[in-house]
Amino acid sequence: MSHLRFAFRRLARARGFTVIAVLTLALGIGASTAIFSIVNGVLLQPLPFPEQGQLVWLRESMPVFGSEPLPVNAYHFRTWQERAQSFSHLTVVDGRTASISSTDRPELVGLISVSAGFFEVLGVPPVLGRTFVPEEENAGRNHVVVISDALWQRAFGRDPAVIGRTLALDREPHTIIGVLPASFRFPSARAQIGSGAPAHPDVFCPKVFAADELQERLGRHNYGAIGRLKAGVSPVLAEAELNRIAGQITAEAGKPDIVLRAVATPLHEAVVGRSRRGLMVLFAAVTSVLLIGCVNLMNFLLAQAERRQQESAVRQALGASRSRLVCAALTEAMLVALAGGALGVLLARVGLASLLRFAPADLPRAGDISIDAGVLGFALACTLATGLLFGFLPAWRLARSDPQQALSAGSRALASGRQSRRWSDLLVTTEVALSVVLLALAALLGGSFVRLLRAEQGFRAPTVISASLAIPYAGYPEPEARSAYFERIVAQLNAAPGITAAAVTNLLPLAGETWVDKAAAAGDPRPSEEKPNVNTRFVSSGYFEAMGLPLRAGRSFDARDRGRKVTIISEQLARLLWPDQDPVGRHVERNPGEEYEVIGVAADVRPSANRSPVPTVYRQQRDWPFLRMTVVARASGDAQSAAAALRAAIASVDPQVPVPPFRTMDDVLDASVATQRFQLLLVAVFATTALLLTMLGIYGVVAYAIARRRKELGIRMALGATPGSIRTLVLRHGMRPVAFGLGVGLVLTLAGGRVLESLLFETRPSDPALLAAVAGGLVLCALLACYVPGRQATRVDPFDALRAE
Known part of the structure; x- marks a missing residue:
């Protein structure tokens, strides 16, 4: 208690230092706690499923289609169910949007189609009703649904009699057989099975495979799959068994030379793995800011410890032990840390x-992020650690002082001791090195982001608006009806004032890859695995005009192509198939005997903002009419001016089709770079904070050194030293640790380059121009921090300085 009372009195007298120290720690601890809560919710917390270690996400690998793992083929999944012994349950996952009519107007909801046993795999029982049985995977018996707690609340007011009621799903009546608990959150499967998978599904229904899907043995990889391992079976053993089955599948298909492999990834890793590196880099960045704050406070306390040496000597002379002095000094540091930690939690x-x-929309497990007991425990540990970190060294230095020397020296020392100066220089070097790493990281991410935005996307669509329409199978069971629906939408838009072009496509640029296929020049004798992979896009006439996607040769689709097998290919594919030749009029072969005449060559387009263009084939949308297509409309003015026309066209053609959210192509680009923008924003804030703290630390050390050397400076000026020589002396002493810190920081940045490579776009971690800019900027800031106290040093009056003693 005596230590506490003494510490409170000292902190109350040094109000300026106390406020600055508490705010510095509050910012550092608050930022660290906020970022840790994201890391904890996304990476550290287990998924909310029992025995989650037994859950694996299953994918397939076929080198013939590239190095990236693929979704699962329907036939392969059924074969796994029949032959695999490593799993207690296997379930398939397929996602899309659907319309429901339980409210006054149609509403779009996220829909997940699953095989029976899905909820048993995850270990999630319903709060009402039951889940699916195997018989409901058959057509005609699959009109049953399990709904989320959110939909139960929104559409049925949590009525317990909802079981047995009818829900119109895509205009077909479905019986509600179960309601899920409010705590159930299915992890997003977009990264595994494509952008069509909803982030927050509200409806689950049985998956019924089409007959032709179950005949396709080497293709049509469309689904996610989750397995629960039997007790004692590891993912490696399960993967090995699935690979044996894969060999049987290729042999039975008459393609024993095709390499087919299974990929079994722990479910937690499959959900969060893509976010791990970026989040850990952010956490390291915010931890560096906290360390810089601690280093600053340590420097300030070291200066205070030096001023308090006489007090410490008197206390030791009166019988105080060194441990008591250390305890008293640490109590003061801990009080500051606890106050900073409490304020930091509020800021967090x-x-x-x-x-x-x-945060980007695809941040996994965003719903699990909160400041819970674990995060508060981290904040407390962080608070205690920082208190010890910045408090122990000054306390130790204070207790190590020699009473006799301190009492005899008084305040007549010409300068601070060498040992004290070394400690201060070392601390400045440390915070400069950390600042260099943070500033370099921010500069590299910033340069990468600028290149990302400036990269040629292949199209010009500043006035284009889009809407992803999902029409129900019940209303449009025939391909001709689906094609006619979208053609009527396009016709309505083309007739609307202010619309210069309209079209439909199955996937927008920058929205990822889909329908990966093989393509070759007609008559190419090479085996399939040696032919290039291509993305297939289904578009209507007018698409290239609407999207501002230039044609390098040939023409676009038009009325004369109805019923003909024609295609438009990308420049990259043209170079692969017919280098230095005109491809127009030639034929592309998809499968043996399935040929398409090339009528045009389109500019290359990126599948996402941070990826290079891929070979692409464009086919007519009537070749394969989807239930879900994206309508695009180019306005003569602002993109939003086309919204009314698009809304009117949807309502006019079929008012029962829900109107989805509209997006401009700027929105699509923003979504494509959302992760990079989030990382850059946070790192830039942390780097700026680190730079300001570093400048404050340099200024504090130099200013204190000048105050301690006031008599020396007075003597120098009395002996004829000029103001310029005094400023040079101050700058030399102040910039020496800065130079060491700059060198250490650049070495650390270059050493950690491999960690950053996956976060950068067309930017090398060792980019000399960016690193030189960082070094130059930090040197200028350090010079400014040294110049201000250096200028004050030139104003020392020699007579006053000599009389001060």
Whole structure:
């Protein structure tokens, strides 16, 4: 208690230092706690399923289609169910949007189609009703649904009598057989099975495979799959068994030379793995800011310890032990740390909400992010650790002082001791090195982001608006009806004032890859695995005009192509198939005997903002009419001016089709770079904070050194030293640790380059121009931090300095 009372009195007298110290720690601990809450919710917390270690996400690998794992083939999944012994349950996952009519107007909801046993695999029982049985995977018996707690609340007011009621799903009546608990959140499967998978599904229904899908043995990889391993079976053993089955499948298909492999990844890793590196880099960045704050406070406390040496000597002379002095000094540091930690938790609560607003939409497990007991425990541990970190060295230095020397020296020392100066220089070097790493990281991410935005996307669509329409199978069971629906939408838009072009496509540029196929020049004798992979896009006439996608040769689709097998290919595919030749009029072969005449060559388009263009084939949308297509409309003015026309066209053609959210191509680009923008924003904030703290630390050390050397400076000026020589002396002493820190920081940045490579776009971690800019900027800031106290040093009056003693 005596230590506490003494510490409170000292902190109350040094109000300026106390406020600065508490705010510095609050910012560091608050930012660290907020970022840790994201890391904890996304990476560290287990999935909310019992025995989650037994859950694996299953994919397939076929080198013939590239190095990236593929979704699962329907036939392969059925074969796994029949032959695999490593799993207690296997379930398939397929996602899309659907319309429901339980409310006054149609509403779009996320729909997940699953095989029976899905909820048993995850270990999630319903709160009402039951889940699916195997018989409901058959056509005619599959009109049953399990709904989420959110939909139960929104559409049925949590009526317990909802079981047995009818839900119109895509205009077909479905019986509600179960309601899921409010705590159930199915992890997003977009990264595994494509952008069509909803992030927050509200409806689950049985999956019924089409007959032709179950005949396709080497292709049509469309589904996700989850397995629950039997007790004692590891993912490696399960993968080995699935690979044996894969060999049987290729042999039975008459293609024993085709390499087919299974990929079994722990479900938690499959969900969060893509976010791990970026989040850990952010956590390392915010930890560096906290360390820089601690280093600053340590420097300030070292200066205070030196000023308090006489007090310490008196206390030791009166019988105080060194341990008692250390305890007293640490109590003061801990009080500051606890105050900073408490304020930091409050800042973290406010800051976390802001962070999540800026977070990318595909951040996994965003619903699990909160400041819970574990995060509060981290904040407490962080608070205690920082208190010890910045408090122990000054306390130890204070207790190590020699009473006799301190009492005899008084305040007549010409300069601070060499040992004290070494400690201060070492701490400045440390915070400069950390700042260099953070500034370099921000500069590299910034340069990467600028290149990302400036990269040629292949199209020009500043006034284009789009809407992803999903029409129900019940209303449009025939391909001709689906094609006619979208043709009527396009015709309505083309007739609307202010619309210069309209079309439909199955996938927008920058929205990823889909329908990966093989393509070759007609008559190419090479085996399939040696032919190039291509993305297939189904588009209507007018698509290239609407999207501002230039044709390098040939023409676009038009009325004369109805019923003909024609295609438009990308420049990259043209170069692969017919280098230095005109491809127009030639034929592309998809399968042996399935040929398409090339009528045009389109500019290359990126599948996402941070990826290079891929070979692409464009086919007519009537070749394969989907239930879900994206309508695009180019306005003569602002993109939003086309919204009314698009809304009117949807309502006019079929008012029962829900109107989806509209997006401009700027929105699509923003979504494609959302992760990079989020990382850059946070790192830039952390780097700026680190730079300001570093400048404050350099200024504090130099200013204190000048105050301690006031008599020396007075003597120098009395002996004829000019103001310029005094400034040079101050700058030399102040910049020496900065130079060491700069060198260490650049070495650390270059050493950690491999960690950054996956986060950068067309930017090398060792980019000399960016690193030189960082070094130059930090040197200028350090010079400014040294110049201000250096200028004050030239104003020392020699007579006053000599009389001060």
